[in-house]
Amino acid sequence: MSLDAELAAALRRDYREADLTPQDRAMLDFTAKLTKEAYKTTPDDLEQLRIVGFDDRAILQITMLAAWFNYINRVADVLGVGR
Secondary structure, three states, X not given: OOOOHHHHHHXXXXXXXXXXXXXXXXXXXXXXXXXXXXXXXXXXXXXXXXXXXXXXXXXXXXXXXXXXXHHHHHHHHHHOOOO
């Protein structure tokens, strides 16, 4: 959570270009992969999260939140929510 409008704008454009901490970058890299190509995730992806300081509980929370948002957005798309 940030009130930094410049950071928010950079994240909207492309998070990979935003000025992020290594932990935030690793989390967003992981959630992007989970969203686009979950079937390609490997134990190394989890290890990258551990290297920047996430423990197993945090990794579970990151995974569950990203998966839930992916799920609920697809449900909303199918049902025409927001059209």
